[in-house]
Amino acid sequence: xxxxxxxxxxxxxxxxxxxxxxxxxxxxxxxxxxxxxxxxxxxxxxxxxxxxxxxxxxxxxxxxxxxxxxxxxxxxxxxxxxxxxxxxxxxxxxxxxxxxxxxxxxxxxxxxxxx
Amino acid sequence: xxxxxxxxxxxxxxxxxxxxxxxxxxxxxxxxxxxxxxxxxxxxxxxxxxxxxxxxxxxxxxxxxxxxxxxxxxxxxxxxxxxxxxxxxxxxxxxxxxxxxxxxxxxxxxxxxx
Numbered sequence: 068x069x070x071x072x073x074x075x076x077x078x079x080x081x082x083x084x085x086x087x088x089x090x091x092x093x094x095x096x097x098x099x100x101x102x103x104x105x106x107x108x109x110x111x112x113x114x115x116x117x118x119x120x121x122x123x124x125x126x127x128x129x130x131x132x133x134x135x136x137x138x139x140x141x142x143x144x145x146x147x148x149x150x151x152x153x154x155x156x157x158x159x160x161x162x163x164x165x166x167x168x169x170x171x172x173x174x175x176x177x178x179x180x181x182x
Numbered sequence: 183x184x185x186x187x188x189x190x191x192x193x194x195x196x197x198x199x200x201x202x203x204x205x206x207x208x209x210x211x212x213x214x215x216x217x218x219x220x221x222x223x224x225x226x227x228x229x230x231x232x233x234x235x236x237x238x239x240x241x242x243x244x245x246x247x248x249x250x251x252x253x254x255x256x257x258x259x260x261x262x263x264x265x266x267x268x269x270x271x272x273x274x275x276x277x278x279x280x281x282x283x284x285x286x287x288x289x290x291x292x293x294x295x296x
Contacts, residue, residue: 098282101284105225108289110273110288111273116284160282162282168230168238169229169230169238170285171227172226172227174223174224
């Protein structure tokens with residue numbers, strides 16, 4: 068099965084600064100790379116995803132970069148705001164199995180935005 | 183905006199009792215999932231359901247767990263004889279048309295076994 072590592076486990080940045088969270092995975096068949104944000108008391112919510120035929124994807128202040136050779140992908144948040152404070156999970160996935168496999172989440176990164 | 187709804191939001195049960203957690207996935211979605219999250223830990227996959235049957239299940243999903251889609255809208259998770267270690271947040275999720283697309287999660291049910 069997929070072995071997923073996320074770093075750092077906690078990240079504290081000043082409001083307005085950038086934050087980067089890295090996710091490494093083991094399954095070379097992984098071809099879908101989402102990032103989920105979980106706010107306190109809520110379920111995870113997809114914020115950005117990328118597929119293995121693309122190296123980078125950007126959506127306003129959020130971007131994801133993928134290095135398939137090194138088997139890692141990263142979440143980049145620029146101009147951080149207080150509402151970015153949350154736990155972020157990566158969940159690299161392969162659909163090669165053909166079944167409706169569930170997501171294998173990383174352990175999460177607690178992002179704290181200091182005012 | 184369509185959303186996944188879960189009831190109850192919090193359930194307290196005695197050890198050994200049966201509990202049923204309920205979910206209403208988004209209406210045109212085809213893939214359904216249960217996940218659990220022990221306090222402060224990562225979200226863990228339990229089971230996936232497609233075409234009215236279990237598609238995949240994890241090691242956590244043992245014989246005390248079962249899922250059902252009794253009608254066209256509800257999706258339930260039953261835990262037959264709860265243990266203290268079943269205390270967790272349980273999330274229901276659904277995908278529209280294939281697994282490797284956005285999964286929409288409900289707000290979760292906090293299960294406390296005492």
